[in-house]
Amino acid sequence: MEEMLLHKKVGIPRAISYYNNYPFYYGFFTALGIEVVLSDKTTTKIINEGSSYVVSDTCLPIKVFTGHVVNLLNKGCDVIFVPSLQSTGFKINNCSKIRGLPEIIRNVINKPFTMIEPTLDKTENIGFHDFCMQIAEAFGITDSKIVKAAAKAGWKIYDDFLEMTQSGVPYKEALENALNGKVLKKSVDIVKPLSVVIMAHGYNLFDERISMNIIKKLEKMDVKVYTSLDVPPQKALSSIKQIGEIQYWANELELTGTAAYYLLNNKVDGIVALSAFGCGPDSLMVDEMSYHCKEKGMPLIHLTIDEHTGEAGFVTRLEAFVDMLMRKKRRQFVKKSENIKSADVVKLREAKILTGSVK
Ligand code: SF4
Incomplete structure (x- = not known):
């Protein structure tokens, strides 16, 4: 981690862990008094830019992440959040590229900027509180109580987001509302064929x-x-x-x-x-x-x-x-109605026998 940062602003690339964790990141950084700057939404230009920095057989999400880091640098943001999420539980690992994301970025982007690169590695007992402390310390915040309170603020937004998505609110809508402190419930579930x-x-x-x-x-x-x-x-x-x-x-x-x-x-x-x-x-x-x-x-x-x-x-x-x-479903439907029809024929025949109308 670099020396303590006096300007409290952080750039978050709109890629990799952003998509699952941004509600937490936003709540946490904001509660610490750190302004969040997001990279732009992914475009072909961002993808091409990212691809030009890494070897061609790197997977697309890492190329995209690299493109977003460049996008933030082009916006004049020179403090960028690049976490190393090694393991999220005991021996529950991320792939080597996500684990080594700070190293990849450091080695491919040859420009001056500061990386906030906390590590989460539950297999090695580097838990979530340590992860949060590493971030806060880079900005000169060392009081564990302040960090815990900021994490609580982050979890609140994250939980609201999760509550909405699990009740069927679409991703974008849930994210927008959670960031604005609102919780929506989806009222009607539309039935589709x-x-x-x-x-x-x-x-x-x-x-x-x-x-x-x-x-x-x-x-x-x-x-x-x-x-x-x-x-x-x-x-x-x-x-x-x-x-x-x-x-x-x-x-x-x-x-x-x-x-x-x-x-x-x-x-x-x-x-x-x-x-x-x-x-x-x-x-x-x-x-x-x-x-x-x-x-x-x-x-x-x-x-x-x-x-x-x-x-x-x-x-x-x-x-x-x-x-x-659709064709499979139609076939199943036809078969089901044929079974119902033949069951009806049997029932009708039984009824006729019982009433003596069939000899
Ligand atoms: S799991 Fe790793 S290798 Fe696979 S797409 Fe994600 S970053 Fe790339």
């Missing part, structure tokens, strides 16, 4: 440029979409255990846990796996889920994305999947 769950990291799914707005695209096709935000973490964890797997990756609840929850409850017609091209953890998790889906006859499509993914091909695959789900 088909439903799917998307298994994906928050940073892939809720970044509209990376995900190519997949949620809106599916909704336009009249499909109800569920995501990890609809599943309480404890339920995601117990679903992983129920399908006979263990949690190894920190974001496994968003992928395996979420998909397993809907698979076990038979609540959706299909599963969409959205992952970055070349992502090791995702390929393992998607493979695992493909196996379980095959056993239960649940359709699963795996869409991979990188900076070259074309929207037309992406939409075609999505449409073909939805079309297949």
Whole structure:
């Protein structure tokens, strides 16, 4: 960590942990009296800029993160938050790129700026309070009570956000309201002919440029979409255990846990796996889920994305999947009504026998 910072302003790249943790980060920094500056929303320019700094086989989310750091520097923000989230529980790890994010950024961006680079590593007993203290100390705040109070303010916004998303409020709306201190409840759940769950990291799914707005695209096709935000973490964890797997990756609840929850409850017609091209953890998790889906006859499509993914091909695959789900559902419906009809014929015949009208 650099020397104590006197100007209390921090830049947060709109990438990686931003998508799950920003309600907490915002509440925490603001309560400490530190102004938050966000990078712009992801654009093709940001992606291309980020890609130009790292080796080509780096996954898309890390390229995007790098692009957002450059975007903040271009805005004149020279104190940037780049956490190292090593493990979020005992031996519950993040991938090497997320663990080593400060090192990646330090090595690829050759410009003068200060990184706020706290470490969270529960396997090594570096817990959440230590993580918060490391951030605060970089700004000269060393009073543990002040830091605890700021963390409490962060959790309040985070919990409000979670309460809204779990009651069905869409991500963007929940985030906006939580940051403004409001809690909305979604009143009516619209019934659609088909439903799917998307298994994906928050940073892939809720970044509209990376995900190519997949949620809106599916909704336009009249499909109800569920995501990890609809599943309480404890339920995601117990679903992983129920399908006979263990949690190894920190974001496994968003992928395996979420998909397993809907698979076990038979609540959706299909599963969409959205992952970055070349992502090791995702390929393992998607493979695992493909196996379980095959056993239960649940359709699963795996869409991979990188900076070259074309929207037309992406939409075609999505449409073909939805079309297949619709045909499957129609077939099931026809079969069900035929079974009902033949059950009615049997009942009618029985009634005739009982009344003596059949010899
Ligand atoms: S989990 Fe996969 S997509 Fe995410 S940062 Fe690691 S390698 Fe990239």
